[in-house]
Amino acid sequence: MIERIYLKDYLSFDELELKFGSGLSVFTGVSGAGKSVLMGAILSVFGYKDSDARLIEADVECRLGLDEFGIEEDSINCFKLLKDKSTRYFINNQSISKKNLNLIANRHLKYLSAKDIEEFENSRLIGILDILASKKSKNYSENLAKFKEKFNEFITLKKELDKINEEEKKIDELKEFAKFEIEKIEQINPKIGEFDELNSIKKRLSKKDKIQEAWSKAEMIFAYEKAVIDALNISDIDSGFFSDALNELKIAKSSVDFDEFEGLDIEELLDRIESLNGLIKRYGSIEECLEILQKRKAELAHYENIEFQKSDLSMKFTRLLSELENISNTITKERSKSVKELETMVNGYLKDLYMDRVDINLNSKNMDINGADLVDINLNSSNLKTLSSGEINRLRLAFIASEAKISGLGGGVLILDEIDANLSGKEAMSIANVLIELSNLYQIFAISHQPQLSSKAHHHFLVQKDAKGSSVKELNIDERVMELSRMISGESITQEATEFAKKLLI
Incomplete structure (x- = not known):
């Protein structure tokens, strides 16, 4: 409110x-x-x-x-x-x-404007019939719930079957694509962390010549070791710091070792890095590449097994469709028994509203979540679209009142x-x-x-x-009398209008 x-x-x-x-x-x-x-x-x-x-x-x-x-x-x-x-x-x-x-x-909030005819939507009308039918049949609500559960299962199964049918049309192309990606990845056989490790080696190798040249020049300091120590000693300066420094320098030189690269094929290393880089550009990372590999293997297994899957799904689909049709037929029979009751109630309101009666019929349509029934409304053989806004609104009012009376809900x-x-x-x-x-x-x-x-x-x-x-x-009661009188007789309010207004308020 x-x-x-x-x-x-x-x-x-x-x-x-x-x-x-x-x-x-x-x-x-x-x-x-x-x-x-x-x-x-x-x-x-x-x-x-x-x-x-x-x-x-x-x-x-x-x-x-x-x-x-x-x-x-x-x-x-x-x-x-x-x-x-x-x-x-x-x-x-x-x-x-x-x-x-x-x-x-x-x-x-429900706004009754001439352009809105949602009260006549099939799902809403079916809902009214379902309330009536459930009051007459103990099993109706159970059947309706069972139908909706089965229909949702049916839709899921149909999507799977439709997907397989689409895949079948291009199965060879899909299989070739999956095989191509599997072969491409397996041929390179990437390992997690390998790309970073090889790039680190490449970086060190790129500095090898410069490092060796620099140490070649730096080694000349060792030829002056005795001369420096003699100079320090003759100057009464402790030469220990210089000896320690040279020892540290010798240790540092010995740590710069390129023996691990002996026999390494540089061209092979660069080719490997390029191959791994190609995978990273295509898939984002080696980890993602390996995930795609597993995915394509699963897809290939699915494509090669698709005929068996289709056969199995087709049998389930046929069986489920038969069950749905049986339940739907039972629901339609119960709804059919309620159509005339709804028609009578709506026409009762339409009679009070001084409108022609409507004919309500139940026709068949393609199955959806609400079944296979279409509620058809005809007003004196007129289409809803040809009615005036006043007629549409009174007709809507009759259906709203009927729905409220049937459901007890508002x-x-x-x-x-x-x-x-x-x-x-x-x-x-x-x-x-x-x-x-x-x-x-x-x-x-x-x-x-x-x-x-x-x-x-x-x-x-x-x-x-x-x-x-x-x-x-x-307005209070006296003010209402005055306003109703104005509505009856216009700005010049007559005694007769006032008396009629008072009678309307009784």
Whole structure:
């Protein structure tokens, strides 16, 4: 339930805060007062429409499953729209994308606009039939759950089989590719760490000549060893430090040993490094190269064993398809028994709404997660696309009411934009009666130009506009009489209009 709405700097509204109760809330007022602007604000904060408002807030009391979107849920969740250079959305002061906002809002809010016909989507209609069928058959819910489990298994199996069929078309090419990569890697036979080790050797070899030349020059110092010691001794200077230094130098010279490279084939070393480098460029690293080797071996084994796998999967596929068809046929029979009950209930509401009856039939279609049934709706042989917006909305209302009555479930908010526009008084009253029934399960917001619907509201809000802008207030009983009288007779309120208004409110 929406408990509060606050908006600031939005078209004709400077600032507005409204609090709402449960049941049916109706908004009335002269044309241009700002009713649609107000309803647009409510829709905007939930991402259903764009808005130029600087700020819109809505407090919602409902469990919305915000955790899966990384938002902490409160007992009252605050939805917020802020607009500066761009529009940003928040829930409980945490930023959220418009796409995810819509996903959340759709769980709680239903907007009846002429372009939306989701109540007639096959999955939704099938869901209503499933509720009816489960009430009549003890095993129906079990069969339905079993079908869905089997269907998911069937889809997984079908994907595997489709993949094998695609692989079969290019099996020779795939096998050759796998063999080529296996042969290329195995021919080089790389070892982990080998590339770094060989590069280290290459680096040392590249400095060998320079090192040997440098030591050849440095060795001349040893020829002057005796002369230096004699000079130190004759000068009464301890020559020990010089002897120690030369000993360290001799040890250092002896450590520079290239004997390990004797017999080493330099060309072979460079070729090996180049081969390993080629693998690294292709696969990223020697470790990844060896992983690819194992992967290609597994793929090759799979390709060579594919005929056996296909035969095994084909048998499972055929067996599973047969099981699904049997369960689906059982489900279809039970649904067929419920179609007329749904048709009767919908037509009961349509009769009250002064509309022609509908024919609801169950036809077959390609199997999906909901079975192999297609619910077909015909209104006096008319296609849904040819109906007027008023007819579509009344038809939607009949299905929403039927679904709520069958399931006993509702909850959330219904927003109706002038659902009684261009209707006669008795048609408007019929809509009011259906909405009153639905208001036991939904919080309903409706714009109305008809006194019949307005008189049935649990909460009646008047939208007015003057030189300062638009404002909204909830009417008391006397104010409702005046507003209903205006709706009946126009700006010049007659005594007859006032008396009729009072009767409507009884």
